[in-house]
Amino acid sequence: MKNLFALKDLSVVDINEILEEAIEFKNGKEYDKLQGKSVVNMFFENSTRTLYSFIKAESNMKMKETNFNPETSSLKKGESLYDTVKTFESLGYDCFVIRHSQNNYYNQLTNINVPILNGGDGTGNHPTQSLLDLLTIKECFGSFEGLKITIVGDIRHSRVAHTNIAVMKRLGMEVFISGPNEFDDGSAEHIEFEKAVKEMDIIMLLRVQYERHGYSMTLEKDDYLSKYGLTMERVSQMKPDSIIMHPAPFNRRIEIDDPVVECAKSKIFDQMANGVHVRMAVLKWVME
Numbered sequence: 183m184k185n186l187f188a189l190k191d192l193s194v195v196d197i198n199e200i201l202e203e204a205i206e207f208k209n210g211k212e213y214d215k216l217q218g219k220s221v222v223n224m225f226f227e228n229s230t231r232t233l234y235s236f237i238k239a240e241s242n243m244k245m246k247e248t249n250f251n252p253e254t255s256s257l258k259k260g261e262s263l264y265d266t267v268k269t270f271e272s273l274g275y276d277c278f279v280i281r282h283s284q285n286n287y288y289n290q291l292t293n294i295n296v297p298i299l300n301g302g303d304g305t306g307n308h309p310t311q312s313l314l315d316l317l318t319i320k321e322c323f324g325s326f327e328g329l330k331i332t333i334v335g336d337i338r339h340s341r342v343a344h345t346n347i348a349v350m351k352r353l354g355m356e357v358f359i360s361g362p363n364e365f366d367d368g369s370a371e372h373i374e375f376e377k378a379v380k381e382m383d384i385i386m387l388l389r390v391q392y393e394r395h396g397y398s399m400t401l402e403k404d405d406y407l408s409k410y411g412l413t414m415e416r417v418s419q420m421k422p423d424s425i426i427m428h429p430a431p432f433n434r435r436i437e438i439d440d441p442v443v444e445c446a447k448s449k450i451f452d453q454m455a456n457g458v459h460v461r462m463a464v465l466k467w468v469m470e
C-alpha cells in the first residue's frame with residue numbers, strides 16, 4: 183500500500199512519472215479505475231486551493247468524496263486524530279486526504295491500512311503543492327537542471343518552502359532564499375532580494391504567515407512591500423523569460439503588489455489550475 187506523506191519518500195523517477203501523468207490528465211487522458219472509490223477529505227486546517235482542487239480531481243475521476251467537518255465531529259468530545267482516522271477506515275473508505283497543523287502528524291497513522299495523501303502538515307511538508315509547482319516550472323522551462331530560483335519571504339513558517347527547497351535541490355536547481363532575516367531558517371543560501379530579482383529564472387513569493395508566528399514581526403506591513411515585496415518596478419528588472427510564482431493565498435500589497443498578481447510573468451493561476459491535474463495523478467499513484 184502506498185501513502186504520500188512527504189516528497190523525500192519519492193525517488194526522482196517517481197516524481198517525474200507523477201508529473202508526466204499529470205500532463206496526460208491535463209491533455210484529456212481518460213482513466214476510470216478509481217470510479218466509485220470512496221475518499222474522505224479531512225482538513226483540520228483551513229484551505230481553499232488544496233481542498234477544492236482535490237475535490238475537483240476526485241470528481242474528475244468519478245470517485246465518491248466525503249468532506250469531513252472537524253467542527254461537528256467527535257473531535258470536540260476529545261477523540262484523537264488516530265481514532266478519527268481509524269473510524270473512517272472501519273467504515274470502509276478507500277482513501278484519505280489529510281491536512282493538519284501538527285508537523286509529521288502522519289507518523290501516528292502508520293497502522294492505518296488505507297492510502298493517505300498529505301494535504302499539508304504544519305510547517306513541514308506540502309507534497310502536492312510542490313508537485314504542482316514543479317509541473318508549472320516544467321511547462322515553462324522544459325526541465326529543472328540548472329534553473330535558478332529564489333524563494334522570498336516567510337521561509338521559517340512555510341511548508342511550501344521547506345518541501346520545495348529539498349526537492350528542487352534534488353532535481354538540480356540552484357535554490358536561494360531571501361527576505362527578512364527573522365524568516366531565514368538557514369534552509370538554503372541567502373541572496374539579497376534586489377540581486378535575486380535581476381538574476382533568477384523564478385521568483386517564488388510566500389505569504390507572511392501571521393497566524394503561525396506567535397510573536398509580532400519587527401517589520402511593519404507597509405515597510406514589507408517596499409523592502410521585500412514584488413512591485414511592477416522590480417518586475418521590470420527581471421530577466422525576459424523569468425517567471426513569478428506564489429502558492430497562494432497571497433497578501434496583496436504586502437509580499438506582492440496588486441498589478442503583479444496577474445501580470446504577464448505571473449504563473450500564480452496556472453499553478454492553481456495544475457493543482458487539479460497533479461492531484462488526479464497522485465490519487466492514481468497511491469491507489470493503483
Ligand code: CP
Pocket residue numbers: 228229230231232233302311429430431
Ligand atoms: N497553496 C495552498 O495550500 O492553499 P490553500 O491553503 O488554500 O490550500
